[in-house]
Amino acid sequence: MIKWSVNHKSIIMLFVVLTLIVGGFLYGAMERQENPTVAAPVAVIKIIYPGATPEDIEKLIIKPVEDEMNRISDIKTIESFALDSIGIVKVTLKDLSDGKIDEAWNEVKSGLDTVKPLLPPDAHEPTMETDLASSYGIIIGLTSQDYTYQNLSEVANKLRDELITDPGVKAIDIDGEINDQIHINLDMIKLEQYTVSPTDIATAIKARNINIPGGNLVMDQVKIPVQVSGEYKDIEEIKNTIVAVSTETGAPIYLKNVADVVRIQEKKEIFASVNNEKALLIGVEYMDGQNIVAIGERLNTILDEFSMNQLYENMELITLTDQANFTKDAINLFEKNLLSAILLVVMVVVVTMGLRSAIVVSLPIPIVIVMVFIFMYLSGIPLHQVSIASLIISLSLLVANGIVVNDNINVYLEKGHDRLTACTKGIQEVKIPILTSTLTTVASFIPLAMMQGVSGKFVKSLPVLVSVALIGSYITALTVIPALGYKLLKVKEKDTEGKGIKTKIAKVLKVDGFSAYILNLYGRLLKGALKIPVLVILFFVGTLIASLWVIPSLGVQLFPPVERDQYVIDVTTQDGSDVEKTEKAAIMIGDLLKEDVTINDFAYKVGDGMLQYYVTFIPNDPASNKVQFLINGDRDEVSRIEKELSTKVPGVSINIRQLENAAPVTYPVQVRVSGQEISELRRIAEEIKDITHDVPGIKSIEDNYGYDSYKLNIRVNEEKANLVGVTNYDIASTVRMAVNGLTVSELKEEDIEKDAIPIILKIPDEKKQDRDVLNNIFITSQITDKNIPINQIAEIETETSLNKIVRRNGGRTITVGIFVESRYNSNEISKSVEELLKDYKLPDGYTIEFGGESEERSDAFDSMKVPAILAIVIIYLILVIQFGNLKEPLIIMGTIPLSFIGIIWGLKWMGYPIGFMALLGAISLMGVVVNNGIVLLDFIKLLVKEKDDVKEAIIEACKTRMRPIMIGMITTVISLIPLALSGGALWAPMATSIIFGMLVSSVLTLLVIPCAYFVIQGKEGLN
Structure with missing residues (x-):
């Protein structure tokens, strides 16, 4: 391949040009989003059971669902909430792949189908929501104090019709609408006088307001539809509905005789405001797999035109959040970082290697980046901050191969070989070492793609794209670089000295003199180190152990805000x-x-x-x-x-x-107590609050049960009720009508775009100010047709009532939630709370556990253990194959933990805590550290075979390989500086880990590896 590339330079250049053109087009068409899409392993099941108390919901709704869910092995936790009239079950899965998450949800749905027959007949169908991670791309506030909610709804619907025409819009929701209702306010005194029951009125309205197709008549071979219609057309027709006939006079009794029928705005139970003004919220959801930046620009154009042409006077459209703008800003920032990194790397290569070598080493950079873009497009990976960060991280790694190859070509040229020989044999000599270094670097990244947690999925594209970039770098090192090297590289002639750009820059910056000084200094330092190799190794090991004591002072944070x-x-x-x-x-x-x-x-x-x-x-x-x-x-x-x-x-x-950035938690610090009796759980929770109240850094403490409220309990005397022909259902439905109102029918608007208006049977609100409203309710007997006052067949008692019952993994659980002051770390507060409660005595049958952010953090860090170990094992196996023995790979592997010295002190100096991204940087660094070790150790072994004096061979090999190692280190550090400076609290810790780890590991590589090789090989025959 190498020789073919040199002999077919024009074909190679043609492929290069085509790759750049195709990549450029694909880059413009790629999907863009701010963050990777991560499938949330959480589902929420809701079951409505009207009128049921939390105790009834727990027993009749929650418990059957929990029992069925416990049969599913992939479920991690089950949290249940028994509320008034509704049961909510939150199911969280274990760490699974996206495909297995879908399978698990299918199991959950099957389980719900099994539970349905066990639920009460009056309970609604269970609903299950799994798409909890999807969000609205843009949320707009439509606001005005000068108009009614109806006016706002009209304008909002017009805007929705405009926005939905864009092909990138998936759905649009209007939130906060306050609709009209028709209230039939019953006069209970007149109803009793006319002996008309609420049930009679509901039946009459339903029977009157109908629209039933009557079929078709065939007349003269033409179908003529017959329609039987009695639908209400306006509120007057509702008022004139006949609800009964007087038993004394035979005259009809109209609804208006016993009730006041009015059209009013529904009571505001849920509503929105923007800047403290009446408002509706319009949420626009984007299509999946689209360039949301382009969609956002189109929608903003529609909004501008709508504001100018169709928005009412004194109405205002306010964009509250626009995902497209945030995505655009995030991608632009990372693109600037990438371009800055490329320019910095090229400048370093020009200064250290000269213009010709810089072209040879740097030209593959855009080629590899475009190759990554092509892979992203074909594999459906969007352009977001993680994928662009992958390119920034890859930058220094993909330059490393080019530096080593270019350096070896120059070595052959300086030895007097012709360009063809230099470009073929020079690369042939290092193709196995750079292949090994590429594979070891890939090995350090690929296991990260195996992480199944939310954190792992967030960065999953990073190891994949870095691996693609490294493979692309290796391919260009064997194809593009030899073709360019043959064309551009040549042996320096004496009469041209001082004329090259590199020479001029070197003179201005005095680079050559400084390089020679450093090289000589390193030679003397290494010669002294080889006299005491064991002490040198022990010194760095001791430094590592001392550095480990700094870790507790760094603090721990899974992800920053x-x-x-x-x-x-x-x-x-x-x-x-x-x-x-x-x-x-x-x-x-x-x-x-x-x-x-x-x-x-x-x-x-x-x-x-x-x-x-x-x-x-x-x-x-x-x-x-x-x-x-x-x-x-x-x-x-x-x-x-x-x-x-x-x-x-x-x-x-x-x-x-x-x-x-991480999966959110309700409370940063949690103390969960489980047991059977709610009163005992509350007592324990109050004691925990008292014990932990004075812990420094605690902002506030609460529990998730809240306080009891009061309820009015209607105790029916079954014997009296049965005697007068009244059932519990009659009583319950009448009471519900009186208290909350009962929707009996609807009035359809002439405008088909408008929703039908509900017709609600109720007692006037002004007469529901105290409990006496219940005493005035009567129920019509199904047997005697007489009105029976409710106080004759039931007693009304005041009782305390639970607002909710919370369960976790099948048991009643109360959570004491602690909010933390911003300047404190939740991990520190959690440790303090645990320390205070370690001697707290719980009653028999009650358990306590701690959770919150520390729980999520522990799960994420645990998920990194196996990938890290696997990476080390794979790297070691590759090195064993490369060097052909078990000892020498250990020399290189030994430099990996020593690089942690730089990581620890780098995080300490920059003030970053230990988090997921910092650890990701540490794992990523393993491959880079191994790269330098391979390049150095391979050349040491080569010279040791050629020279009699092994110590001098080691020194010469290290001095020869010092330049590519140091240039590789400098390019790595330089390329990550933009990310460290402007990557924010999310990416800067990772860049810091790699930068400082690389600085230290490069020095250690040049000292520890030769000393370790010297020790392992023994001193026999060494001078």
Whole structure:
């Protein structure tokens, strides 16, 4: 292949040009997104059972589902929530591949089918949601104080019709709509006078409001459809519905005689606001596999045109979040980093190797990058920050092969060989060592692709793309570089000295003199080290052991928060608070936020969570005492804003959360207590709060059971009810109608685009201010047709009631959740809490466990153990094959842990904690360290065979290989500097690990490997 490439240079160049052209076109067509798409191993099952208490939900809904789910082996945890009228089961799977996750969900669905016959007849069908990671690409706020919700809905629907025409739009949801309803406010006194029951009215309305096809008549061989229609056309027809006939006069009794029929706006239970003004939220979901940057640009054009031409006066469209803009910014940043890294590497190569060598070594860089783009396009890997970071990491690695090959060509040229010989034999001599180094580097990355956790899947494309780049680098080293080398490289002639660019630069920078000085210094240092090789090795081992003591001071953080000027404020009012009370707190907070200059705009939802605008964002569950804010503002001001809001808005719980790169947790620190009796669980939880309350760094503590509320329990006297012909169902349905209202039919609008208006049978709200409303309810006997007051057949009692029951893995569990001050580490708080509770005595049958961020962190770090061990084993096997024995590979492998010295002190100096990305950098570094060791040890062995004085052979080999090793080190460090400086808290720790690890490992390679080889080979025959 090498000789063929030299003899067919034009063909090689043709392939190069074609590759660059194809790659350029594919790059423009590639899918773009901010982060990799990760399948969430979490599903939420919801089952509604109207009117059921949490105790009933736990027994009749949750328990059967849990029992069936426990049969599925791939489930990691089951968390259940028994609430009023609804049961929620959250299923989390073990670490599985995406394909196995789909199989597991199929098992869960089959299990639900098995459970369905066991559920109460009145329970709704179970629903299961698995697409919890999908988020809206753009969320728009449509706001105005001058218009009704109906006006806002009209405009929002027009905008939806415009946006949905874009081929990149998958779905559009309008959130926060407040629709009209038709209320039939019953007058219970008149109903009793006319002896008309609510059931009679519901039956009459359903029978009147019909539209039934009557079939077809065939007349003169033409089908004529017959329609029997009695549908309501307006509210007047509803009022004039005959609901009964007077038994005394025979006159019809109309609905308007016994009820007040009105069309009003539904009660605001869940609604949105933007910048403290009435608003609707419009969420746009993008199609999968698309360039969302291009989609975003098209949608912004539509929004601009809509605002100018169709938006009502004094209405405003506010873009609250736009994934396309964030993606564009992220990719642009990484592209700039990549270009900066390429330019820096080329400059280093020009200065150290000359212009001709720089062209030979650097030209393969764009070729390999384009090869990676082609692979990404064919394999469906999008362009995002992880894939571009892969290219930045690969940059120094793919240059290394070119440096070694180019250096050996020059060695042959300097020995007097012609260009053909130099470009063929020179490369032939090193093709096995660079193949081995390429394979060992690939081996250090590939096992990372085996990680199945969410963290592993997040970076899964990184090892794959780095491996593709390395393989591409090896191919170009055997094809493009010999062809270019034959054309450009030549032996220096004496009369041309001083005329080359490299020489001129070297003179200005005094590079040659400095290089000679360093080379001589290294030679003397190595000669001295070979006199005491064991002590040299022990010194570095001791330095490593001493460095390990620094690790605890670094702190631990799985992933840093997303570096985006957006955050969430979760506000909780007192348990049992109605929406009106929660809205007042939201308005008060909104007024304070409007005055803050660091906040651009904000939106909130009362009674429900915000639309999911980021893959790891968890919206609030529906609750009348909760409001969730989305803030666009400076995230560095989060701590200040949280303190100010907590001070100025008393009586509410305020917690600010930043977006997370990792899977989010409800509480950073958790203490979970499991047992049977809820009262005992609550007692234990209160004691835990008291014990841990004064731990420094704790911001607030709460538990997930909350407080009990009151309920009115209607105890039916079965004997009395049966005697008068009233069933429990009659009582329950009538009470439900009176308290919550009962939807009996609907009025269809003439405009088919509008939803039908529900017709609701109810008691007027102003008459439901106290419990006396229940005493005024009567039920019509099915036997005597008489009205029976409810207080004659039942007693109404006031009782305390659980708001919810929480279970975990089949047992009742209460969680004490701890929020942590921003300047503290949750890992430290968790250790302090565990230490305080280590002697806490639990009653028999109760257990305690700790969780939170530390739990997720432990799972992620554990998932790295097997890949790291596998990488080491694969690297060792490759080296054994390369060197043909078991001892010499150990020399190279021994430099891997020594590189941790640089990693530890680099993280310490830069102030980064130990996290997933820092450890990823450490694992990635293994292949680079081994590369240098292979190049050095292989040449040492070669010269030892040729020379009688082995010590001098070692010194000469090390001095000869010092240049490519140091150039490789410099290019690695230089290429990662942009990522270290502007990669943010996510990528900078990884770049720091590689940079500082590389700096130290390169020095150690040039000292430890020759000393270790000297020791292992023995001193027999050495001078």
